[in-house]
Amino acid sequence: QVLLVESGGGLVQAGDSLRLSCAASGRTFVNNPMAWFRQAPGKDRAFVAAISRTGGSTYYEHSIKGRFTITRDNAKNTTYLQIDVLEFEDTAVYYCAARQTWDLDNYDRSYTWQYWGQGTQVTVSS
Numbered sequence: 001q002v003l004l005v006e007s008g009g010g011l012v013q014a015g016d017s018l019r020l021s022c023a024a025s026g027r028t029f030v031n032n033p034m035a036w037f038r039q040a041p042g043k044d045r046a047f048v049a050a051i052s053r054t055g056g057s058t059y060y061e062h063s064i065k066g067r068f069t070i071t072r073d074n075a076k077n078t079t080y081l082q083i084d085v086l087e088f089e090d091t092a093v094y095y096c097a098a099r100q101t102w103d104l105d106n107y108d109r110s111y112t113w114q115y116w117g118q119g120t121q122v123t124v125s126s
Helices: none
Strands: 003-007 010-013 018-025 034-039 046-051 058-060 068-073 078-083 092-098 120-125
Touching (some): 003 092, 018 034, 034 068, 034 078, 078 092
Antiparallel strands (some): 003 018, 018 078, 068 078
């Protein structure tokens, strides 16, 4: 079992930067690929970014590539999502996710991720 706890969300202004954190516990974190999804009001949960077990491979939703950066620190059992030049459309609840397998097949599909955090709200004022 993996317990994931997100933090770092809040109310920010358009153009600001924010770093979200996801602390993992419960099993050997270094064995798990990690991802971030987000859910805007009235919309389905959508893929944002994913990272391999070692951090050597990263994947992004195409529309946000360049403003978002996913990283991980396995020594701290923590995954991060840096968001730069925040836009009003980035307003959402951001969730981190972990999977039981070591691969990153279908990384953009939420059903392929078995463990989820409770989410952290990011609100961007224009």
